[in-house]
Amino acid sequence: MNPSPFNPRTTRKAAQWLTETMEGALSCEQQRALEQWRAAHPDNERAWLHIEALRRRMAGLEPHAGYQSLSQGSAGSSRRQALKTLALLGLFGCAGQLAFRNFWQPRARLSYSNGASAPQHISLEDGSQLTLDAGTEVAVLFDSQQRRLQLQSGRLLISSGHPSNAIDRPLSVHTPHGLVRALGTRFCVELQAGRTQVDLFEGAVEVQAQQSPANTLRLAPGQRTRFTLARIEPASANQAEPAWSNGLLVADNLRLDAFVDQLSRYRPGLLRCSDELAALRISGVYPLADTDAVLDALPLSLPVQVQRRSRYWVTLSRR
DSSP states (O other): OOOOOOOHHHHHHHHHHHHHHHTSOOOHHHHHHHHHHHHHOHHHHHHHHHHHHHHHHHTSSSTTHHHHHHHTTOOHHHHHHHHHHHHHHHHIIIIIHHHHHHHHSTTOOEEEEEOSSSOEEEEOTTSOEEEEOTTEEEEEEEOSSOEEEEEEESEEEEEOOOOTTTTTSOEEEEETTEEEEESSOEEEEEEETTEEEEEEEESOEEEEETTEEEEEEEEOTTEEEEEOSSOBOOOEEOOSSOGGGGTEEEEEEEEHHHHHHHHGGGSSSEEEEOGGGTTOEEEEEEETTOHHHHHHHGGGTSSEEEEEEETTEEEEEEO
């Protein structure tokens, strides 16, 4: 799947950092600043990994050969500009071209993704609103006959728009197990191991298993179902809208290992707790936008200490 495009600000900053690393080893202060920038937003980390991959490809024949050829005979600011141009081409040559195609080709297939971060909100051209949880990827294809979402991983909350031709262009969510047709509604679709779960909060949806197209189930608000390739479970009652869609993690007497597992969805790297702490219980409401603050608050209520080897390697151990 093509990645979502980088915004120009992220691209320029990544290019700036690349020129710094190309010109020599970073100072301790520069290295800290780079790490802080990478950790500040998932797109920063994604842009940096992408541009570093470009640098490795450029240097594949001979260390530094790719960018040295650009700067040969240049010095000072001219050389820095040449390096920045290379960096910008590296980012725009992939993600930028994707953005260009999406702008100039209406009805093109768009892709959105959310990595290890707080839920993200996206507005579509028909007025539909998507909330993507961490670890979610969805492709969007709108044309004259359909409004199609292809959920490829994770889970999302959907508030369907109401364009004037909604009847002729139904909104549907496709998963590896079948599809969900929206009938002017607000609902959640989640990919689970070997199945898809659908929770309806407003309106109505119709669920269809891929291998049993004649077998459908219509949900009413407050109902949930799960379906596999061939079978749809009977509807059951669901809870209120999920807390994650509002950027919150709610723990109600939850085991600490389960809490850590859920929290780790929203931050990059490794987060774990020692086995001796796994059975501890935790309750509370925690903001997903600042997982470091959540971790720092844990020792206030539990006999734990937070050990950070880096931003990307955190362990909870007994205090």
